[in-house]
Amino acid sequence: MNTRRTRHTAILLKNGKVLVAGGSDRHSCVFSSELYDSKTGNWTSTGNMSINRCEHTMSALTNGKVLVAGGDTSFVEIYDPTLGIWTTIERMHTTRLGHTASTLADGKLLVAGGETDSAEIYDPLTGNWTVTDRMHRQRYQHIAAVLTNGKVLVAGGSEVDYEGITNSCELYDSSAKMWTTTREMSHRRxxxxxxVLANGKVLVTGGYDDTRKYLKSAELYDPLTETWTTTGNMSFPRAEHTASLLRNGKVLVSGGLAKNLIRYSTELYDVATGIWTVGNNMNHVRTFHTATELENGDVLVAGGSEGDKSAELYVSPKKTLATINKINNLSNGYKAPVTKKVLNKDGHNNTIGSNKYS
Incomplete structure (x- = not known):
């Protein structure tokens, strides 16, 4: 990438490019954004946001535009991929940091938490924010998942920073405009x-608990019974990692933090067996990075690790050959482009256009 980033956001646009915005460059939060073109393997700068942002949310709207909200602010803006510019819109009612944003079935956007128990809904047709029912507790760095029945599951998080870490969960029903509690997770996270897996269940992995322990446990939420069941543990504890659903149905988990160790390891979860297997290591350690599935099923991993510029591809295991712009470290420090790499059955990680030569 052109800028060091961690705690940033990334999203796949309708034109197939990936938009990355904000994050920390190791010194402060930034307002810059850039685009990754999977056809060329190159990064190009695009319009700047109006303010610096970290721990914000990024959501795709039905019209192809992208909405960015919060990041220790109530300011909201929209990116137009056709024009390559950001436009500020009506502010949220509450300042938010480490919150969640979920796209509902009707195209509206539910934003929840962020060191608060409040929630609000954005309507793309009117451009207005409407306050909705409050959650049952304050949440920060929690998760939100849109279930197959249209409800939104919110789980875990803390109240503020690392205080008040919880295993509590609740559901938002957009038709009733209400939150209701549901079963608790096995672990505070x-x-x-x-x-959300193909079978409709929700897989939750890792995290950091109230005993200051990094977790390798995983569990499944079943919307039909509203219950949690434990599944196989990951090989390594990790928080601040990413999880991606691959085209073959498996789940790829990458990077993350455990105590003072930033990970470059990856693991694959087999939904059918509930077993994790260790995958290929990434080329860089990463935490608070992004992982974005591309149109061809590959996963673009970018940034993380104290504001790293690098990016790499996890190539889909469905393909046996890939032609991408790979960068290899040679003994003299020079990085040479390589193409056509034969992949193993679990895919392969390839470093791409990092603009980082030291």
Whole structure:
């Protein structure tokens, strides 16, 4: 990338490019944004946001534009991929940091928490924010997942910073405009991940608990019974990691933090067996990075680790050959482009256009 970033956001645009915005460059939060073109493997700068942002949210709207909200502010702006510019819109009612944003079935956006128990909804048709029912507790660095029944599951998080870490969960019903409590997770967690699987269940992994312990446990939420069941543990404890659902149905987990150790390891979860297997290591350690699935099923991992510029691809295991711009470290420090790498059955990580040569 052109800028060092951690605690940033990334999203796949309708044109196939990936938009990355904000984050910390190791010294402060930034307002810059850039685009990754998977066809060329190159990064290009695009319009700047109006303010610096970290721990904000990024959401795709039905019209192809992208909405960014919060980041220790109530300011909101929209990115137009056609024009390459950001436009500020009506502010949220509450300043938010480490919150969640979920796209509802009707195209509206539910924003919840962020060192508060409040929630509000953005309507793209009117451009207005409306305050909705409050959650049952204050949440920060929690997760939110849109279930197949249209409800939104919110789980875990802390009240502020690392205080008040919880295992409590609740559901938002957009038709009733209400939050209701549901079963608690087995572990208190913050900085964890959540993915909706093809079978409709939600897989939650890792995180940091109230005993100052990094977790390797994972559990599944079943919307039909509203219950949690434990599943196989990851090989390594991790928080501030990413989780991606691959085209073959497996889940890829990458990077993260455990005590003073920033990880470059990855693991794959087999939904059918509930077992984790260790995958190929990334080329860089990463925490608070982003992982974005591309149109071809590959996963673009970018930034993290105290504001790293580098990015790399996890190539989909469905393909046996990939032609991408790979960068290898040679003994003299020079990095040479390589193409056509044969992949193993679990895919392969390839460093791409990092603009980092030291």
């Amino acid at each position: 913050m900085q964890h991940t959540a993915l």
